[in-house]
Amino acid sequence: MQKPSLPKGTRDFGPLQMARRTFILDTIKETFQLFGYQQIETPAMENLSTLTGKYGDEGDQLLFKILNSGDFAKDVKAEDLGNGPAALLNKVSEKGLRYDLTVPFARYVVMNRNELTFPFKRYQIQPVWRADRPQKGRYREFYQCDADVVGTDSLVCEAEIILMIRRVFAKLSLQDYNIKINNRKILTGIAEAIGEAGKEGPLCVAIDKLDKIGWEKVKEELAQRGFEASSVAKLAPLVALESDLAGKLEFLKDFLKSSDTGLKGVEELEEVFGILEKMGQDLAHVDFDIMLARGLSYYTGAIFEVKVNHVSIGSVSGGGRYDNLTGVFGLPGVSGVGFSFGVDRLYDVLDELGLFPAESHSSTRLLLAYFDQAGFDYALGLLNEFRNAGIKTEIYPNPVKIQKQFDFANKKGVPFVGVCGSEEISTGTVSVKNMATGEQDKMTLPEVLAALA
RNA sequence: GUGAUUGUAGCUCAGCUGGUUAGAGCGCUGGUUUGUGGCACCAGAGGUCGCCGGUUCGAACCCGGUCUUUCACCCCA
Secondary structure, eight states: OOOOOOOTTOOOOOHHHHHHHHHHHHHHHHHHHHTTOEEOOOOSEEEHHHHTTSSHHHHHHHOOEEEOSSOTTTTOOGGGGGSHHHHHHHHHEEEEEOSOSHHHHHHHHHHTTTTOOSSEEEEEEEEEEOOOOOBTTBOSEEEEEEEEEESOOOTHHHHHHHHHHHHHHHHTTOOSEEEEEEEHHHHHHHHHHTTOTTOHHHHHHHHTTHHHHHHHHHHHHHHHTTOOHHHHHHHHHHHHOOOOHHHHHHHHHHHTTTOHHHHHHHHHHHHHHHHHHHTTOOOTTEEEOTTOOOOOTTOOSEEEEEEETTSSOOOSEEEEEESOGGGGGTOTTOOEEEEEEEHHHHHHHHHHTTOSOOOOSOOOOEEEEESSHHHHHHHHHHHHHHHHTTOOEEEOSSOOOHHHHHHHHHHHTOSEEEEEOHHHHHHTEEEEEETTTOOEEEEEHHHHHHHHO
């Protein structure tokens, strides 16, 4: 007999965990719906051709590939083994597990372009898989909760993303967090302004580490990536900048005066803030972080990332605007913006902060207990009465000692036990015991219904 | 993918420089209590020491491999 085990980076969820996850998921779902998003689902597996090349070389490596059915090796010839893993992969695998929800969504939009009404707002809550090395807050199977709007470049969408994040976090009683926001165009503009036009990619990657490794190390890395010393020097005042929102915007307008793209980015950000104001909203939790750079190559406008403060988990939400995500699937010119909550990380954060309410992990409200066959029969007759009245009721299915039945209720967190003994049978009552207080009263059926309603 | 790290009862962990029958707390089962859970007391069950191989008279302990855990890098929710 073998010991059962789970694949690396995957987890089971017990009743308590599921109750908590459902709480998070329902909160997110309800918020997406409140803002007019419609739910879709896509298959766990996609054609490898849909997935590969969308996440960079790193991403391709992290894709879980599915071996072809049947004799998967039938097309493999001896010489293929010498041609490297990529060539071999084509012959043995044509499907893979989805890596995120955005690319499958792009595929969905392209395939259904004639049926969809644009702007199309969809949300999608499904697991994704990455062949990553697991770490804290990092799993090989995890859920993403995506909300995206495609078919409009209105910055109202960006403003609403901020509102949705705030609403969800408020419902989860998370208070100490930052919604970092930036704009890819600003980063492009910075690259132009320091004389390294077109190199915002490497610039982002290096700058993104500023918090972690410090300015000196970032300078080294930039030099390694072929940035001129004079260019890097021009970056210094930006890195050193500590100012409020208005100050940052003013600084950038000057810093980026030579870059139309950069100025457009600043303008877009200001408009998002302006829209929030017109909505009667403030900028609570919003943090314009000039150095925020997200690696994903398809972002072209706003960039978001949400970090809960004073916890060991990384970002719990992120997203941005992409102007041409559907382009690779043959539908150019469709702008979209979206973001995603990481439920598993939100769970870890709430757990670490002790913010889960001390809820009972059982939804059962009443357990019917009995001493003998007569009581069992009596209780069986009552079950439906309680359930029809909407009271979540169960009966201990095997005739065991009543201590055992009480113990069961106690462990399962059932708040009330209804004792059905000879006295109760003869008077047509049930003795209802409140497990928390220990009080017990003999009640008629209507009295029980009133007490537990 | 690179470099570390972890694994002993259901859980959290002891276990000395390799040396008889591997321990504790909690949990579990039964009892003290045949109309009552939590508390207390008593008794009991439960371990191929992650797995495979090696060194040794002898391995939980040393060595190699493998899986798993955690962490850093990379990247990311």
